[in-house]
Amino acid sequence: xxxxxxxxxxxxxxxxxxxxxxxxxxxxxxxxxxxxxxxxxxxxxxxxxxxxxxxxxxxxxxxxxxxxxxxxxxxxxxxxxxxxxxxxxxxxxxxxxxxxxxxxxxxxxxxxxxxxxxxxxxxxxxxxxxxxxxxxxxxxxxxxxxxxxxxxxxxxxxxxxxxxxxxxxxxxxxxxxxxxxxxxxxxxxxxxxxxxxxxxxxxxxxxxxxxxxxxxxxxxxxxxxxxxxxxxxxxxxxxxxxxxxxxxxxxxxxxxxxxxxxxxxxxxxxxxxxxxxxxxxxxxxxxxxxxxxxxxxxxxxxxxxxxxxxxxxxxxxxxxxxxxxxxxxxxxxxxxxxxxxxxxxxxxxxxxxxxxxxxxxxxxxxxxxxxxxxxxxxxxxxxxxxxxxxxxxxxxxxxxxxxxxxxxxxxxxxxx
Numbered sequence: 001x002x003x004x005x006x007x008x009x010x011x012x013x014x015x016x017x018x019x020x021x022x023x024x025x026x027x028x029x030x031x032x033x034x035x036x037x038x039x040x041x042x043x044x045x046x047x048x049x050x051x052x053x054x055x056x057x058x059x060x061x062x063x064x065x066x067x068x069x070x071x072x073x074x075x076x077x078x079x080x081x082x083x084x085x086x087x088x089x090x091x092x093x094x095x096x097x098x099x100x101x102x103x104x105x106x107x108x109x110x111x112x113x114x115x116x117x118x119x120x121x122x123x124x125x126x127x128x129x130x131x132x133x134x135x136x137x138x139x140x141x142x143x144x145x146x147x148x149x150x151x152x153x154x155x156x157x158x159x160x161x162x163x164x165x166x167x168x169x170x171x172x173x174x175x176x177x178x179x180x181x182x183x184x185x186x187x188x189x190x191x192x193x194x195x196x197x198x199x200x201x202x203x204x205x206x207x208x209x210x211x212x213x214x215x216x217x218x219x220x221x222x223x224x225x226x227x228x229x230x231x232x233x234x235x236x237x238x239x240x241x242x243x244x245x246x247x248x249x250x251x252x253x254x255x256x257x258x259x260x261x262x263x264x265x266x267x268x269x270x271x272x273x274x275x276x277x278x279x280x281x282x283x284x285x286x287x288x289x290x291x292x293x294x295x296x297x298x299x300x301x302x303x304x305x306x307x308x309x310x311x312x313x314x315x316x317x318x319x320x321x322x323x324x325x326x327x328x329x330x331x332x333x334x335x336x337x338x339x340x341x342x343x344x345x346x347x348x349x350x351x352x353x354x355x356x357x358x359x360x361x362x363x364x365x366x367x368x369x370x371x372x373x374x375x376x377x378x379x380x381x382x383x384x385x386x387x388x389x390x391x392x393x394x395x396x397x398x399x400x401x402x403x404x405x406x407x408x409x410x411x412x413x414x415x416x
Contacts, residue, residue, distance in 0.1 A: 097281035143237035145184035265368035321395035325354035364391035
């Protein structure tokens with residue numbers, strides 16, 4: 001009965017709707033049942049998603065109050081590609097130094113305050129090799145909190161203790177380290193906390209970790225009965241030029257993809273030094289950005305900056321962090337020794353082991369370097385390549401050692 005009521009309410013809200021792509025017109029209920037919402041996407045779609053702070057400024061005389069006129073706390077470029085059933089998400093740090101028309105060189109998070117989504121779209125597109133942006137979504141701070149509560153909480157690993165309080169933003173963070181289930185308030189604190197060492201980059205990584213946990217939770221068929229509540233949260237906290245039908249089609253597509261086809265990457269770069277600028281900026285690595293945009297968004301670099309394939313000797317110079325996630329305390333040591341025999345020298349141990357053991361060894365290119373990750377994968381039989389940002393941010397690649405690696409070692413040792 002609950003399932004029927006939930007489904008009936010959802011269909012009443014969403015049908016008929018207009019599809020994104022070549023087909024233009026209403027979709028009947030039989031078509032909805034037969035094909036499913038995901039078939040509403042007939043081409044790749046790029047969307048800029050912004051999480052905005054609370055607008056605490058009073059409107060000027062004669063102006064109406066706009067709750068979304070504020071600096072963006074989060075900025076994601078999302079590509080949904082039905083051609084290969086992949087979703088690619090690029091986190092753009094809020095402190096990224098960019099040129100904003102009529103403003104000058106400043107942080108990208110102010111673009112929404114200066115000119116709203118139109119200016120954000122223009123700036124992001126120009127910054128990222130003229131990538132086409134089809135739609136925008138602005139999300140207020142309460143959306144994550146309420147959405148996590150609607151789905152019953154999410155399970156994430158909190159890497160360290162987080163304590164912070166901001167009365168102006170009504171934000172209080174008090175989290176203990178370890179693997180745990182977070183409610184809405186705790187999840188908001190998890191993604192918004194900024195520690196001194198990693199700053200905005202650490203927060204961008206945690207945002208992606210929470211997105212992956214949320215996607216996993218919402219992909220559960222039991223969540224279908226909660227779609228009306230989910231839609232209510234979205235309607236209350238979202239400003240977008242997506243129609244309701246488009247939003248549902250994209251959401252359904254995102255929920256139905258294989259978790260391994262959800263690719264998450266951070267915009268390559270570095271923090272500026274105090275001797276460079278008065279403010280702290282995230283300075284893009286242009287070559288790294290070109291590689292990310294071509295690999296994940298099918299956008300070629302400008303003429304004269306074409307990406308050249310690297311030979312193994314160049315790949316062997318990358319910085320690798322090895323993290324133990326096996327049942328043996330020597331798992332990471334065995335891996336480091338093996339990589340050294342393969343010619344890698346810039347190898348480091350993770351600060352701490354992964355909080356739980358995993359069956360398969362994982363290769364994680366958190367900065368989007370798939371070429372290097374695929375080469376490493378050829379050296380690690382049966383390993384799993386995870387294109388996401390859950391690895392060590394101080395490395396180019398993270399290798400998380402699973403139980404399978406130690407099981408393979410006797411045969412590997414005799415071969416060598």
